[in-house]
Amino acid sequence: MHDDSLFIFQKGFNYSQDGPGNRLVYHLSGCNMHCPWCANPEGLSQCDSSTKITVDELVAEAVSSKLIFIDAGGVTFTGGEASLQKEAVLKAINRLKAEGISTCIETNASLPNCEDLLDAADYVIADYKTPSNNRLKEIYHGEISTIEENLLFRAKTGKPLLVRIPLVHYFNCSEDDTKGFLEFFTRLRKEALGELNFEILPYHEFGKEKYIKAGMEYTVTDGFVTDNDIKKLASAITNADLTLINT
Amino acid sequence: MYKYTPEAATKMANKLFKEERAINHLEGWFIIKEEEQKADSKYSTLPPMLRAAEKFREAIKVLPLSISDNAIFAGTQRDAFARSYALINPSFRVETFAGYCDPTAVYNDIDPTEEFSAERINALRELDKESAYIKALSKVYASCEKHTGEVAYFIEQVTGHLIPDMRYALKHGIKAMLEDIGTKKDTASDEQKENYKAMEIALDCVLILAKRYKAIADEQLKSAEGERKEQLALLSSTLDKVPFNGAETLFEAIQSYILLWQTMCLEQAPNPFAFSVGNADRIFEPYRAADNLSRDEAAALFKHFLVFFNVGDRSWAISQNLIVSGRDVEGNDLTNPSTYALLDAYYDMNLPQPILSVKLHKNTPQKLYEELGRFFFTPGCLTPSLFNDDSLFKVLPLAGIDLHDVPDTSIAGCQEPLIMGKDNANTTNSWFNLGKILELTLNDGLSLITGEEIGTVCEKTDALSALKNIRERFYKNAQFYCDAMIDAANGASTAISHLPVPFLSTVMGGINSGYDVRDTANQGTKYNGSGCLIHGTSVVADSFVAIDKLLQERPQDAQTLLEALKVNFEGYEELREFLLSAPKFGNNIDIVDKETSEITSRIADMVRAKKNYLGNNFRPDFSTPSTHLTYGYWVGALPCGRKSRDMLNYGVDPLYGEAQNGLGFRTLSLMKLPFEKMCGGYASHFGIDPKYFTASDYEGKGVEFRNKIIEPLFFNPLKDGVSPFYLYVNVTTAEILRKVLAEPAKYAPSGVYIMRIHGTFVNFLDLSPAIQQDIIRRLDPASTAVEC
Secondary structure, three states, X not given: OOOXXXXXXXXXXXXXXXXXXXXXXXXXXXOOOOOOOOOOHHHOOOOOOOEEEXXXXXXXXXXXXXXXXXXXXXXXXXXXXXXXXXXXXXXXXXXXXXXXXXXXXXXXXXXXXXXXXXXXXXXXXXXXXXXXXXXXXXXXXXXXXXXXXXXXXXXHOOOOEEEEEEEOHHHHOOHHHHHHHHHHHHHHHXXXXXXXXXXXXXXXXXXXXXXXXXXXXXXXXXXXXXXXXHHHHHHHHHHOOOOEOOO | OOOOOHHHHHHHHHHHHHHHHOOOOOOHHHHHHHHHHHHOOOOOOOOHHHHHHHXXXXXXXXXXXXXXXXXXXXXXXXXXXXXXXXHHOOOOOHHHOOOOOOOOHHHHHOOOOOOOOHHHHHHHHHXXXXXXXXXXXXXXXXXXXXXXXXXXXXXXXXXXXXXXXXXXXXXXXXXXXHHHHHHHHXXXXXXXXXXXXXXXXXXXXXXXXHHHHHHHHHXXXXXXXXXXXXXXXXXXXXXXXXXXOOOOOHHHHHHHHHHHHHHHHHHOOOOOOOOOOEEHHHHHHHHHHHHOOOHHHHHHHHHHHHHHOOOHHHOOOOXXXXXXXXXXXXXXXXXXXXXXXXXXXXXXXXXXOOEEEEEEXXXXXXXXXXHHHHHHHOOOOOOOEEEEHHHHHHHHHHOOXXXXXXXXXXXXXXXXXXXXXXXXXXXXXXXEEHHHHHHHHHOOOEOOOOXXXXXXXXXXXXXXXXXXXXXXXXXXXXXXXXXXXXXXXXXHHHHHOOOXXXXXXXXXXXXXXXXXXXXXXXXXXXXXXXXXXXEOHHHHHHHHHHHHHHHHHOHHHHHHHHHHHHOOOOOOHHHHHHHHOOOOOOOOOHHHHHHHHHHHHHHHHHHHOOEOOOOOEEEEEEOOOOHHHHOHHHOOOOOOOOOOOOOOOOOOOOOOOOOOOOHHHHHHHHOOOOHHHOOOEEOOEEEEOHHHOXXXXXXXXXXXXXXXXXHHHHOOOOOOOOOOOEEEEEEOXXXXXXXXXXXXXXXXXXXXXXXXXXXXXXXXXXXXXXXXXXXHHHOOHHHHOOOO
């Protein structure tokens, strides 16, 4: 990967759901996880349809968009998995910061040796999809300990961290899952030196149509969670004195 | 005294609307014109304004009136309208649309019956053709036919399109207005005295209506039973009191308003489109408060008020606008309990008319956004158009409006900001087609559509020089057509001054000035101007930038481009692809965004510099109320790659399909435009996919709407200068609309599925197929995509 360019499959603006304020969001191509409920299956691999954008072009675009970075908005790198293009993202983040533009990454936090990236972004949104190593194996051939170490690292920097739980009925909705989530979240809170928030993202099927259009099989049949499922996890989080937010 | 329960009043309002929609013939306007014609010789020696008032009074005396069993108020504006408005006429075709310029075309809108025979209709039409008004207007149209035939520009005489200020009449009654006239007469000139006499007669017309309606109520009372008897007694006593006296309750205020409105519209029959109410919440709140009515009770009465604006089977009285909320001079919010009661009435009734607008500002309470959420996110529900009041407080003073008048800014018709009761802006007086002018500039004045010579003031030259100097040549021609357009437009305004409007004048400052609203020698209203709707800014900008790209990369193809345009790119597909690949407005690309801004600015200045019949400036208005389609039909292929007869860009928006990078980039492009120069208004539309709004309820979605759409566009603290001040949205997808068209019984069981087409909203199912397809195409989802 050339560290002066990024490969993206989509870009555009969103408010508050990809970091604070109004943000220009770049979806980076390629992902090391393969979650069957992914809303952006077109970003799972880096392919011919990816668009190459140089760091210079990206920074110029962001600078020309400053006008609508309202409410402390800025640029967000998401995926796919942003950390797979770490060098270029890091370069872009540093350049954007020099321009006074807020930066954010959304990541699954699974790649090792990402400390520099996790430290550089003004805001980090990281998924914690399951506390179970076995479950994790279904979507990723890596260790949960790496994810946890990355989250702990970010928390210890004292910079803002939002941890998101994509709540999927068959995948991470059991009593044991809740217990496992709380165990790690409590530890994270203890270690965190700055703002730490949690958010539950209930399963949806926004990506289903894209799978069908792309001729891919959509395999999830038991994803939807009930209001009660959400409430249970939400109560567990807030009862543990952790901050739950809704972006 | 009888008091309606919200439930009973609502039930009656629904039935009343159903009754109205069952009416498939409208002849009241014809009776009025016929009666006025009959009285013509009797009053032929009187000065024009007085003659108009006397003739109008004769018509009011005999116009058939009735009160429905489901009506809680007396009055209808049905008799002021014909079944004319093209876009909701199923027979409308873009190909054959000829504008609204022939005032005798309305006689075609009555299907002859035994009572209204073809002979009777033709007789009146022929007499009408001999009137001073029609003769003068026909002369104007004949003089500019060469230019208007393929719409280099268009002109029209403006009826309606004003915002009366009824507040004084509601509060103090006609009695006080007559007393005021009496006082003014003491110091008036002879001409003013004659005019005041005309105004007195015109005011008498509304009193005659009240008396005639009271007589009907009294007659019905004789045989009425139970609750209806009490209702009719209330109606009778109310009509005894208002509008002659001031209103004290909300019921009386609405009744008074309805009769005033009815008289105002009848005076301009047929088809005074786009009269508008103004800030209805502020007009009625004092009466609601005095009455101590709850939100539900007030909403129930407002439901009948809203039904009143719907005429006949397709709600033909289109573009009558009602606005709520807004701010005062200091920036304080003026939302009040009547704002919310009106919103409830709108939401519950979901009627095709009147149009709803909302003025927003940086201090608009979150509650208002929460309450608006249901409008945007209920499929098939009407949606308000949105105005940035903070920007209006900057734009209008720059155009000469006193700051203390700006809180009374309302919308006349679609999006034109006018001051209630003080501003005669002749809003739709002229229409400027930049696309056609570019076509004529590139083709030595010859039409690419018909081959006809329409005209250019540029010297013939070789292709390369023509393209290199395209800007200079375009603006030269634009100035030529602008001058010709203004002359013709002023001619149309002079023509319509043959039809004075003494009643309207009494609620537009005429009692103060002593002159008619339409007087061309003396200004009857505090503010006066004439409008010019400017079409095609972004297709011209896209074309200039595409020409630049061609000259830079393949100058040898200059002549080829001109040949390709002549044959609508047939056989020149590669060249067209090249032109389409040039930067387009709407994607936050500076070079083309700045070009669009430059064109907008220069044409605005060109139009603004022109004077109307009273020596007041024209007002640049960048809106294209479906004329992006009808005028686009007369524009040949353009260098941006747009094909012959395709639509032009809508309002100030990018051409459909050219903004591909989503809402944020489109917003950024839009914000580079010189809104401070758009004192006549402008149009912009976002078609938004509801999936981008994820809150669990309407209130939450309303706040999301504020955060994602409104705040960045309207109230952006980082924006220097004047921010955008108008937007309408359709929150839906093409897929949903196609389903509604395919299975209306399933998706719109009430028969009503409201959509916006430009400044107005309409029943989607009432629209002509061409306009239905335009709505679907212009949803243009790629231009408004939000990341998620």
